[in-house]
Structures are given as C-alpha cells and as structure tokens.
Amino acid sequence: MIDWATLITYVAIVLGFVFIPGPATLLTVARATTSGTRVGVATGAGIAAGDVIHTAMAIIGISALIAASATLFSIVKYLGAAYLVYLGIQAILAKTTSQPTTAGALPVTAQKAFRQAILAEVLNPKTALFFLAFLPQFVHPENGSVSLQLTTLGIIFVLLGLVSTLVFAIGAGGLGKFLRRNPAVLKWQGKVVGGIYCALGVRLALQER
Template identity: 75%
Template sequence: MIDPATLMTYIAIVFGFVFIPGPATILTVARATSSGTRVGIATGAGIAAGDVLHTFIAIVGLSAIISTSALLFSVIKYTGAAYLVYLGIRAIFEKAPSDLTRGALPITTGRAFRQAVLAEVLNPKTALFFLAFLPQFVHPENGSVAIQLSVLGIVFVFLGLLSTIVFAVSAGGLGNFLRRNPAVLKWQGKLVGTIYCALGIRLALQER
C-alpha cells in the first residue's frame, strides 16, 4: 500500500495540476456555457471516464507501447485531433435553437458524455502523462504495483472530476444568462466550435 506521506504529496501535486485551466477545463466550460450546468458536468464525467480507461491502460502496460511507437502515437494523436476539429466544425455550422429557455438544449447530457469520453481516450498526451507521472509515486516494496497504480489513478480521476464540476457549475450560471440574449445565442455555437477546432489543432501540433 502507498505510504501516507507519498499519497499526500501526490494529492497536493494533482490538486494543483487539475485546477490549472487546460484542455479538459476548456471543453467543460465551453459545454456548460453553451448547454447548461448538467451538460458541463456530463462532459466532466466523460473526461473522468476516459481517465479511468487511461489508468487501466497504464496498469496493463499498453501506455508503454504508445510511448515507444512513433507510428501508434501519431495515429492516436491525429485521430483525436481530427475528432475535436470535427466537433468544432459541426458546432460552427449547426443552427442554434430559437428558444433554449423552454428546455431544448443544443446537446444532451448523454451525447456530451460520450463525446468527452472519446475525446479524452483519443488524447495520447493523457496516456503518456499517466505513464510518466504515476510510476514516480509507486514503490514496489510497499506491495502490489498494480494496486498502487490503481489508487493513484482513482485519486487523479476523482480530483479531475471535482475540478471540472466546479468549472461547470460556474460556467453554467453564466450560460443561463447568455442563453437569454438572442445575439449571444446566435454566436455562442461558433465560439464553442472555434474552441474545439483550436484544441484539435493544438493537439495535432504537439510534439512527443
């Protein structure tokens, strides 16, 4: 089992990391602002689910393959980037509903969750982060390496979900105001789409 001192150090580092705005935060805020708090939280939950898969991949050693295979890394990276750009273009050209105040949201929570899971799973940087970061806090003399990695991964997923919920709740309140303004409603889809496209291009241009 992980010793308390190591675990507390890990929690402090991860806590600071997840509350620094990054791609996951931007995606969550964009969804919450355009579609409401529940959709923002669903997006955060989808990202967390993707991180659970990355934890599993790290445990079974598949992340090591990604880190050593330039071809596999490139395939995953460009697939993820293309998916984000696809979401962005779709949001830019999608017609905004005429009245969001009657409960018709641009995207359902289920759809937001599924898109966030896929976007996070297809981000190779996340896989490499788990591969490079988690093992630094694993000590074989403390017991099963798999159990230690699982605990570290669960802590990361929980704190990441907590941060996205905080951002989603804050952005959702802002979104409620924005959706009552027709001019903003007309352009918010284009803004959200631009954010998605920018994230996709950013991912495509990242070096290993």
C-alpha cells in the same frame, strides 16, 4: 499500501494540476456555458471515465506501447485531433435559435456529451503519456503490489479531476444560463464553441511526444 507521506504529496500535486485550466476544463466550460450545467457535468464525467481508461492502459502497458511507437502515437494523435475538429465543425454549423431562453440552445444531450468527452479524452496520447510518466513516480515496490498502487493513484487523480470539472461546470452553467438570454450570445455561441474545439484539435495535432 501507499504510505501517507507519498499520498499527501501526490494529492497536493494533483490538486495543482486539475485546478489549472487546461483542455479538459475548456471542453467542460464550453459545453456547460452553451448547453447547461447538466451537459457540463456529463462532459466532466466523460473526461473522468476517459482518465479511468488511461489509468488501465498505463497499468497493462498500452500506454508504454504508444510511448515507444512514433507511428502509433501519431495515429492516436491525429484521430483525436480529427475528432475534436469534427465536433467543432458540427457546433459551428449547428442552427441555433435567436430567441432568448434559459434552455440550452445547442442540440447536445447529456448522454451525447458524456460519450463525446470519453472519446476525446481517450484519443489524446499526451494524456496517456502523462499517466505513464506521472503515476510511477509515486509507486514504491516495497509498499506492495505495483498494480494496486497505480490503480489507487489513478482513481485519486480521476476523482480530484472530476471534482475540478464539476466546479467549472456548475460555475459555467450558471453563467451560461444568464448569457443565453441575450440574442447576440445565442447567435454566436455555436461558432465560439466550435472554434474552441477546432483550436484544441489543431493544438493536439501539432503536439510532439
């Protein structure tokens, strides 16, 4: 069992991480602003599900393989980058209505956004390395099963990250509802969202281990 001092320190650090805007926040805000709060929440949930997978990968050793192999790291990185750019191009080319509406103008369902967010998160090798490097710092063998401690720490991270993305999704969803009444916003929203996705893809492709 993780001792309380370690747990409190871990939670404080994680809260600092998850509430600092990063790629996950940008993806969530982009979806919520253009397609509504529900889609934003689904995106946040998908990112959380991807982080659950990363936790499992860290526990069973897959993340260590990615860290040890430059080739495997590059393959995952470029797959993730290509997927983000693909989503970006789709958003840029999508036809949007020029009529003001309170409904989401981009043809993205909550289920689709959830699946896309999972894949985008899983295909980010930097996240895999983060879980591999960060979680073990709070594991103490004398406190019991290492796997159980890693699982507990991973679940806490996922839950706090989900709370963070939900906060951003709800805030961005409300703002987006207002903005989507503006014809100019409706005309350019797909290009803006697509630009964000493409920029994140390029950023991922240029990252080193």
